[in-house]
Amino acid sequence: MNETKRTFWDERAQLNETAGTNDFMLKNMEKELLLRRVKPGASVLDIGCGNGSTLIALAGQLGCTGLGLDFSESMLDLARAAAEAGLDKILAFRHCGVQNLPQDLGLFDCAITERCLINLDSEAEQHTAFSSIMLHLRPGGRYFMIEGSIDGFHRLNEQRALFGLEPIGPPWHNLLFNEEAVRGWASAECVLEEIDSFASTYYLLSRVVYARLAQDSGEPLRYDSPINTIACKLPAHGDYGPTRLWVWRRA
Ligand SMILES: C[S@@+](CC[C@H](N)C(=O)[O-])C[C@H]1O[C@@H](n2cnc3c(N)ncnc32)[C@H](O)[C@@H]1O
Secondary structure, three states: OHHHHHHHHHHEEEEHHHHHOOOHHHHHHHHHHHHHHOOOOEEEEEOOOOOOOHHHHHHHHHHHEEEEEEEEEEHHHHHHHHHOHHHHHHHEEEOHHHHHHOOOOOEEEEEEOOOOHHOOOHHHHHHHHHHHHOOOOEEEEEEEEEEEEEHHHHHHHHHHHHOOOOOOOOOOOOEEEHHHHHHOOOOEEEEEEEEEEEOHHHHHHHHHHHHHHHHHHHHOOOOOOOOHHHHOOOOOOOOOOOEEEEEEEEE
């Protein structure tokens, strides 16, 4: 377990609603995506659940049951407090690192991660964590893996360069996935059904168009800019930016 990263996430828990990311519009897009994809009443395993907001939405709006795991006790405190209002009967939260998922978790209809595996220190650890998550799915169950691609970041930076913008990169605590390597995780048991670049338009408009306009006017960048607010409602076009959904099915 990486203690520096755990301390980082413990400290971010103070931010409460934005504990998992400052880009709250992107987080909202992820949640809406999962609300469309997870079946009502499904049992859900959320690894790196943070403040629990996705599980709480799935339980409150779709009647899902769920178990949230996180290696940060401070994040789990937030999740338990938020679930207290009636959802504590169908949601549970447990302290655990994604590298050491306990055997007794049982099997779930679906698993989700939102930007969790990119916190691991090596591609080998990420692949091992992926394999152990898949083992906690029932046959036919799905893993909605919302994680980050370094290739998507490069494609975004190519667009930024066309507009005279400096390249941007992942934060120090993230190791983004290589898309080709992730395709290699597929096997007879772990079927890669789909890749959804659901945030592509949002990335283009927020990190290229808005970034260039803000640079020209000398304004500081804001996650709640009017352009971001519009961009997150538009359909996805292209394959730009890091965050995307890989849909896996356990055969
Ligand atoms: C980017 S935040 C996302 C949180 C939440 N899924 C969300 O969407 O708001 C990543 C979360 O993963 C947790 N995390 C990071 N590395 C982990 C690990 N090795 N094992 C378990 N949890 C981890 C962090 O504590 C944090 O809550």
